[in-house]
Every structure is written in structure tokens, then in C-alpha cells.
Amino acid sequence: MVYLDHAASTPMLPEAVAAMAELLGQVGNASSLHAAGRRARRIVEESRERLAQAVGARPSEVIFTGGGTEADNLAVKGLFWSRRAADTRRRRVVVSAVEHHAVLDSAEWLWAHEGAEVSWLPVDPVGRAQPDTLAAELDRYGDEVALVSVMWANNEVGTVQPVAALAEVAHAHGVPLHTDAVQAVGALPVDFAASGVDALTMTGHKLGGPLGAGALLLSRTVELTPLLHGGGQERDVRSGTVDAPAIAALAVATDLAVTGQPERAARLASLRDDLVRRVCRVVPDAVLNGDYDPHNTSDFSPSARLPGNAHFSFPGCEGDALLLLLDARGIECSTGSACSAGVARPSHVLLAMGAANDRARSSLRFSLGHNSTATDVDALVEAIGPVVERARRVGTTTPAATVGTA
Amino acid sequence: MRVLAAMSGGVDSAVAAARAVEAGHDVTGVHLALASAPASLRTGARGCCTLEDARDARRAADVIGIPFYVWDLAERFRVDVVEEFVAEYAAGRTPNPCLRCNEKIKFAVVLDRGLALGFDALCTGHHARLVDAPDGTRSLRRSVDAAKDQSYVLGVLTADQLAAAMFPLGDSTKEQVRAEATARGLAVADKPDSYDVCFIADGDTGRFLRDRLGSAPGPVVDAATGDVLGAHDGAYAYTVGQRRGLGLSRPAADGRPRFVLGISPVSRTVTVGSAAELAVSELVGVRPRWGGSVPAGPLRCAAQVRAHGSVTGCVAELVGDRLQVRLEVPVRGVAPGQTVVLYDGDRVVGSATIEFTVHHPVPA
Structure with a gap:
């Protein structure tokens, strides 16, 4: 797992x-x-x-x-x-x-x-x-x-x-x-x-x-x-x-x-930077949400972003579908926006940041912690390409409703 | 196979999912959130979409040991099922929303999404059987439990939809399913069956329609004489074949009970007449669907026009894009908007939505 x-x-x-x-x-x-x-x-x-x-x-x-x-x-x-x-x-x-x-x-x-x-x-x-x-x-x-x-x-x-x-x-x-x-x-x-x-x-x-x-x-x-x-x-x-x-x-x-915070934060930030770099390489149109420098994704200021946090939108995918597909491969992450019934809603955080509905629905959060390792990142990087490709076939939002009457 | 199991929170879908696991499939449970504003708790036997149902479904998935997700299809359901239900009544027809939900939601949106996600089949707790012939063709058949048979509400499915369907309960009676749920430790074993329209929580369809369609008064007219016998507040509150609650001011000339024969939404007229006039001997349906190949000529089979209704021998024939069904014995109380499902023995042949019915007076 x-x-x-x-x-x-x-x-x-x-x-x-x-x-x-x-x-x-x-x-x-x-x-x-x-x-x-x-x-x-x-x-x-x-x-x-x-x-x-x-x-x-x-x-x-x-x-x-x-x-x-x-x-x-x-x-x-x-x-x-x-x-x-x-x-x-x-x-x-x-x-x-x-x-x-x-x-x-x-x-x-x-x-x-x-x-x-x-x-x-x-x-x-x-x-x-x-x-x-x-x-x-x-x-x-x-x-x-x-x-x-x-x-x-x-x-x-x-x-x-x-x-x-x-x-x-x-x-x-x-x-x-x-x-x-x-x-x-x-x-x-x-x-x-x-x-x-x-x-x-x-x-x-x-x-x-x-x-x-x-x-x-x-x-x-x-x-x-x-x-x-x-x-x-x-x-x-x-x-x-x-x-x-x-x-x-x-x-x-x-x-x-x-x-242990200073030492752990440095280790997780470096692991996270690696995760972001490699996920973006596999999925070139992935958007990293939150505080970052779009021209230099390897350089995060530790004061600007949680060291273990990587939060993406994957255009053309639904966060829900990505989560299900990754879960089936033993990779556990979050869309970061589940209500009590487990029904996904577009993230209020992304909407407040000015993201369109689609970007908010296509988001996924990976968060590292004290026992995370490079192996975890490797497993994600290996899975994310096929998973995103599969999720794109499912589409982003529920397709427009069709009304057929007799 | 990778199987997506639709889990309503009821006993049938829970046992169906468990059987799919036992058959060696890789099963994932999914609960469809269909209500726009779900209630927290179930009340009585109605409703299928409360948060309690979602929790029951999740609990069943835990016991079975499969992953479980909730898919929010409330908006699709509202447009494709609820709004269509209201629009059909407004147009003077009598729809069956369960059938529409199977056609437009479960075996369309959910199945398509499942296939796109890499699943091979959609498993549900419907009481019906799928039989694969040696030549590879698959047919939909009635459940062995005649009282619980749900092949009628699946009669709208096409061969493609059936190809990806899995109904593990068709060979069992409801009683056996409940006993199995108990044996498997599924807490939903004793949950009451759901009846009626799931999105009308209090079961009062008349009020549900009145709230949405408002007051639309019109006359109640005698079919034979053209006399106005009374008034109504909305023709949508009437259904062909209805006898009670007509509120007529005068008894019929012959002293016999009168029934609703037809509803004309444009003139807001409800036409009433005798039981004899209610009997129809021919149905014309639109949107014909075939579970297998399209029949080349007239087909001798049996017709069923409502869930758990009786069957009547008939000859069905495609005429252009319409299905003409000539009934051997006239049938009473068939309303436009209902679905006619054709059977050959216990096999579902096809279906169509009834556009109009024909009453042939029996020669004296």
C-alpha cells in the first residue's frame, strides 16, 4: 500500500x-x-x-x-x-x-x-x-x-x-x-x-x-x-x-x-519536489495548484507551502475517477473535498482561488508524511500516466443530460 | 472480470455484489446519489437515496470486503428521470420512472462510466436472469420468483447494455436472498422492500405533480355523449383506467361506473366512459428496443404493459419506426407513456413506449 x-x-x-x-x-x-x-x-x-x-x-x-x-x-x-x-x-x-x-x-x-x-x-x-x-x-x-x-x-x-x-x-x-x-x-x-x-x-x-x-x-x-x-x-x-x-x-x-521538524521538512520538501517534477514530466499538462513558481517547479520556498503537499489538477479528468483508479492500484490519496455521504463536490478552496469548475473537479492531493519514502513517489510516478489516460476516457464532468421523450 | 456493483443500500444489491465476489470477480461497489437534497434517514419503505441508504450500502461493502464509492448523479437523475416524469404527466401520459432510470442512468451513465474506468460489467440486484445461448447471444429472462420478477423494468435495455450486465439474483427467490443476507451477516437483511416512486418521499404523486404543474382546471367529458359531467383541477392527476376520485356530479345514464378513457392536455379535457370502452385491442409504441435481433416480420408473442401486470398474447410488428401490437384479448387501462414489454415465454424480446392505444368496439 x-x-x-x-x-x-x-x-x-x-x-x-x-x-x-x-x-x-x-x-x-x-x-x-x-x-x-x-x-x-x-x-x-x-x-x-x-x-x-x-x-x-x-x-x-x-x-x-x-x-x-x-x-x-x-x-x-x-x-x-x-x-x-x-x-x-x-x-x-x-x-x-x-x-x-x-x-x-x-x-x-x-x-x-x-x-x-x-x-x-x-x-x-x-x-x-x-x-x-x-x-x-x-x-x-x-x-x-x-x-x-x-x-x-x-x-x-x-x-x-x-x-x-x-x-x-x-x-x-x-x-x-x-x-x-x-x-x-x-x-x-x-x-x-x-x-x-x-x-x-x-x-x-x-x-x-x-x-x-x-x-x-x-x-x-x-x-x-x-x-x-x-x-x-x-x-x-x-x-x-x-x-x-x-x-x-x-x-x-x-x-x-x-x-524533528526542520530535518523532516527538508526531506519531505525534497521528496515532494521530486514527485512534482516527475508527475509533471509524465503528465505535461498537469497543473500544480497552490503556491509555486511556474517557471521553476523545483524551487519551493518552505515558508510558502507545506513541505509534504502536492496538489494537482489533471485537465480532462475527474478527481473522483483518478482516486478510484489509483485506489485500485494500491495508491491512496484524496480529492480533498469529500462530504459526509462521500459525494464529491468541486473544492471550495480551488473555486476561491479563481479556478473554473472543471479545474476544481479534476484535482487530486498527494500528501507526504514522516514515514514516506522515495519508493512511494516511484510507485505514484509509475501509475499516474496510465491512470490519467484512463480517467480522460471517462471525462471530466457528468455529460450533459439527455432528455428523450416519446 | 472487473465488476462494478451498483449498491442501493438494500438487501438485493448487497447480496448481488457478494455473489459477484464469490464468483471470483474483482468487485467494486458504487452507490448512486440520486436525490438533490437527500434526507438523513429513511422513512418507511419509500425513497432509495437517503444518507442512511448510502451508509447501509457502505456498510454492506465493508462486510463483503470491497472498495466502495458514491457517485453523485443527482443532476442527471433530476433532468432525465424526475423532470421527464413531470413532463410526461403534463403531456397526458403515464410514465414509469424506474424503467427510465434503468435506461438513462444505471445502464447508460453508470455503465458507460464503469466501462470507461476499465470495468467489464455492471452488477445489480435486479430479479431477472441473463441466459447466454451457445451461439453467443444473450437473452433477458424472468426471475424464478414470479412475484419479484423485474424483467419488465429492464425490458428497455438493448443487446449492448445486456452484454455488460450481471444479474446474480435471477435464479433465487426474494426469500432466499434475504436468508442469504442474514447468513452473510449483512445488516440490510431485514430492510423493507422499496415501493412506489423513490423520489416522492411521501408517496403522494398527485401533490408532487400539483406542486410542479400548478392548477390547470378543465372539464370531465362523457365520451359517448360529449356532455360535460364535471370539472377537474389538473388533468395530470388522472390516469387512464382510473375509476375513483372522478368527482362526477351526475351518475351515468346506464348507472354503471365510469372510468378515465383519455386525457387531452391541450384542451385540458378528461374523457370518461364505460368499462367496455376502456378495453384496447391495439397498442402503437415508439422507440422500439430489442434485446436481440430485430424481427423481420410479424411476431407472435406476449405483451405486458405494467410491472407485475398480466401478459396477453399478441402479434407485434414493426411499421416504419413504430411498433404495432395487436392484442388477442383486449386489455383495460393502458395509458400512453407506459411501456409495453414483449415476451416469448419467459424471455424478453423487446419493448416500446406506448404512444396511443386503439379501441375496437366488439361487434354486437
Whole structure:
């Protein structure tokens, strides 16, 4: 099996598995006062410190959640509610048009149910939200804005956003900025304090940690209205018994991913450049989406694109058909745009980048991760030619409907 | 063979896919998302396209151990099946959407796409048999389960479409299929059969049409006298052969029940008459389809005009591009838009869409 879908989920690191496995058999609620509880509490707090250290945050800024989606919901809805409570004029949410659905749909939910206004921040053709664009939006709406949310790096096309510059613009207008850094932590240098952002989402299973464990890093100066009510375990912002084994594994994985980041990023970027070069050689009209230099596809600036990301449109093909054909050959990748029923829709990210419907439907994402090798790239390069040729016979979109009546 | 198995989420298609795997084929499951705005959960026995059905299909594919995908054909289905269904009613005809779906979606878009992707056959859970003769010709036959036989709704398929079809259930009864599903651990074993039109979730075809076609009032006229007997709010709500719900103000002169004989959408007239006048002895069909070679002259065979309907001996003959079917025994309640499927014993010979019917008064 050739696994080229690390952006969807990457294998757990053995150290994280070991940490989790060791704790799964131990009893203890971290909120209990007895010895078993204290032991669990100690594991959680040590993990909090270790994770905070790895991402440039203070331990008190780490709020453990059940994953990235929960952290995104908590940040967008929680910031909206708390800011509106403090100032009823602040009902506007500014989010980039290329956000993950966890952010997009949270903003839409606020619009539909909480009377929020939403500004969809446009992006340039490589998928980047420009600080000038944000400044113009904030100049226009001034003190109506509750929060800004722009992801650190895009999950589909891998484009890295100028998060620090965007945070600076937001702060100049007195607005907090949340960033979904699910794809970034472990893949890029991420320093919460240095970035200046007010809230940052991260998750375990994208960096070698467990599924179902994540965190919202929340600046000490920011107030947040809770989403989940109950025991108030996490800073009175997130309730629910903390999952000590998963948190321990998350901390181990984050630490290892961050420590090894520079070396791994260089290796994956080089592997990815090789993949892009060779795929483009086999399929000359393939279009690499995202941030790149069209005249020199071998030279990617690591700060501009996720190192493991290669995202193409294959003209004349449907992403769905390519995926099926590659899957049948044991190569696993993603169209990056599946809804709950598994029905493919054109990618909202590519559409926001100005791509036509056809280009958006013909896209495919290959994402490399910590255990990817040159052999994986070789297998893809070998398969992609015949697969694209076959997919072209299927066509791009559903053919125009024919109406035949008696 | 590489086989694409259409999986609706029901018990039949799940067992069909499992049998294809067992026969040694390399099978991939595909669920067709046909509803434009699918409901989350099934309600009752109607509907085939809820998200729950998609999940049931995926679960069955997991149990069988095959790859599974969802293909979004909602737009094609809306245009080719739903809109045509409405347009046919608006034109005073009575369509069969299941047949249209087989003809235009399953054995057209899906089959073509499958073949283009490198699959050799499309497997479905239809209750019908395919029999290959020693000379290489293939024929479509009725299922051994007469009550569940679906050869009628497949009667529109051409020889090319049949050549790439696979119906693994034709030799089994529905009861056997359910028992096999249970034995195979398929959770859909007890799922109710689907009935009626899948895209009309509440089963109220009249309201579905009224919502789309609006009010179009017109007269209800006596065929014999030309008298106006009543009024209606839309001729599309009537079907040839219909007896109930005519809302006539006066009883017939002879005191006998009256039936809808015809619908004229242009004049918005619904014509009613006696049971005797309802009987037709000749059908003329358009778009003839042949499962095998085109017959050279008049063909003595049997005609069936609706799913699970009875068969009537007939002589069918191509006249130009139209199919003329002379029935040995007059048949009641045949509406334009219905499909006549021709059988030779249990073998499907061909089909056509009924354009008009002829009533020959029986000589006194």
C-alpha cells in the first residue's frame, strides 16, 4: 500500500503509541482528589507543559479538546459570543474563503442562528489571504468585527498564510485572530507567542499523535464563552473528563514532531519536489495548484507551502475517477473535498482561488508524511500516466443530460 | 472480470455484489446519489437515496470486503428521470420512472462510466436472469420468483447494455436472498422492500405533480355523449383506467361506473366512459428496443404493459419506426407513456413506449 494521504491522517509515532498504551490500563480521573486522580492529573499537567514548550505557549494557554474540529468550533463560536457580549455591535466574523469546514460551517452557523454577519476574506490565485485585503475589510467594518479566523496552512493546496502579519493587522483594529494550524504544527515552525495570534487550533492525528485529541491554544488575555458545559475541567472553557492517555500521547507526538521538524521538512520538501517534477514530466499538462513558481517547479520556498503537499489538477479528468483508479492500484490519496455521504463536490478552496469548475473537479492531493519514502513517489510516478489516460476516457464532468421523450 | 456493483443500500444489491465476489470477480461497489437534497434517514419503505441508504450500502461493502464509492448523479437523475416524469404527466401520459432510470442512468451513465474506468460489467440486484445461448447471444429472462420478477423494468435495455450486465439474483427467490443476507451477516437483511416512486418521499404523486404543474382546471367529458359531467383541477392527476376520485356530479345514464378513457392536455379535457370502452385491442409504441435481433416480420408473442401486470398474447410488428401490437384479448387501462414489454415465454424480446392505444368496439 502506498499511503499518500498524510494530510488526512498520519500514522502514530511508536513513542506516542507506547505512551498511550501504558496509560490505557490505569484508572484515574484527573479531577479526582485521591492518589489515582492525582497521578492522572500529573500526567495531564506534565503533558500540558511539554506541549506548551514545543509550540511556544504557556501551559495555562493550552486547552485540551477532542480534536481540531472542536477547537475550531470553540474558537469561532466562543470568541464571537464573548466579544458580542462585551460589545453588542461586534457581530461580524471575518474568515478566509479557503478555511476548513470546521471554521466555514461554524461561521455559517453563527450567521444562520446567532445573527452574525460573515465576511469571506478573498484569497489570491495561490490561495493566500493578503494582509492588505484584511486591512481593507477591517477599515470598512471597524468596530463591528468580533474575530478574524485565517488558517496557518491550507489542508488542500498547502498554501501557508502570512499569519503573523494578519494578526498584526487584526490587532491594529482591536480584533483577535484565530488560526487553524492543524496542518502546520510539526510541518512548519510554529511559535504561538511569536506569531501574535490569539487562538490556535492543533490536533494530534496530523502530527503522529492519536485521533480524537487536540488543543486550542488560547492567549491568557482572551475571554472565551464555553461551548461544552459541565465540570469546567479545562480553564472553565472546556468541560469533560480529560483524556489522560490521549493527552500524554498528543504531547509526546507534538514534542517529537516539533523537534524533528526542520530535518523532516527538508526531506519531505525534497521528496515532494521530486514527485512534482516527475508527475509533471509524465503528465505535461498537469497543473500544480497552490503556491509555486511556474517557471521553476523545483524551487519551493518552505515558508510558502507545506513541505509534504502536492496538489494537482489533471485537465480532462475527474478527481473522483483518478482516486478510484489509483485506489485500485494500491495508491491512496484524496480529492480533498469529500462530504459526509462521500459525494464529491468541486473544492471550495480551488473555486476561491479563481479556478473554473472543471479545474476544481479534476484535482487530486498527494500528501507526504514522516514515514514516506522515495519508493512511494516511484510507485505514484509509475501509475499516474496510465491512470490519467484512463480517467480522460471517462471525462471530466457528468455529460450533459439527455432528455428523450416519446 | 472487473465488476462494478451498483449498491442501493438494500438487501438485493448487497447480496448481488457478494455473489459477484464469490464468483471470483474483482468487485467494486458504487452507490448512486440520486436525490438533490437527500434526507438523513429513511422513512418507511419509500425513497432509495437517503444518507442512511448510502451508509447501509457502505456498510454492506465493508462486510463483503470491497472498495466502495458514491457517485453523485443527482443532476442527471433530476433532468432525465424526475423532470421527464413531470413532463410526461403534463403531456397526458403515464410514465414509469424506474424503467427510465434503468435506461438513462444505471445502464447508460453508470455503465458507460464503469466501462470507461476499465470495468467489464455492471452488477445489480435486479430479479431477472441473463441466459447466454451457445451461439453467443444473450437473452433477458424472468426471475424464478414470479412475484419479484423485474424483467419488465429492464425490458428497455438493448443487446449492448445486456452484454455488460450481471444479474446474480435471477435464479433465487426474494426469500432466499434475504436468508442469504442474514447468513452473510449483512445488516440490510431485514430492510423493507422499496415501493412506489423513490423520489416522492411521501408517496403522494398527485401533490408532487400539483406542486410542479400548478392548477390547470378543465372539464370531465362523457365520451359517448360529449356532455360535460364535471370539472377537474389538473388533468395530470388522472390516469387512464382510473375509476375513483372522478368527482362526477351526475351518475351515468346506464348507472354503471365510469372510468378515465383519455386525457387531452391541450384542451385540458378528461374523457370518461364505460368499462367496455376502456378495453384496447391495439397498442402503437415508439422507440422500439430489442434485446436481440430485430424481427423481420410479424411476431407472435406476449405483451405486458405494467410491472407485475398480466401478459396477453399478441402479434407485434414493426411499421416504419413504430411498433404495432395487436392484442388477442383486449386489455383495460393502458395509458400512453407506459411501456409495453414483449415476451416469448419467459424471455424478453423487446419493448416500446406506448404512444396511443386503439379501441375496437366488439361487434354486437
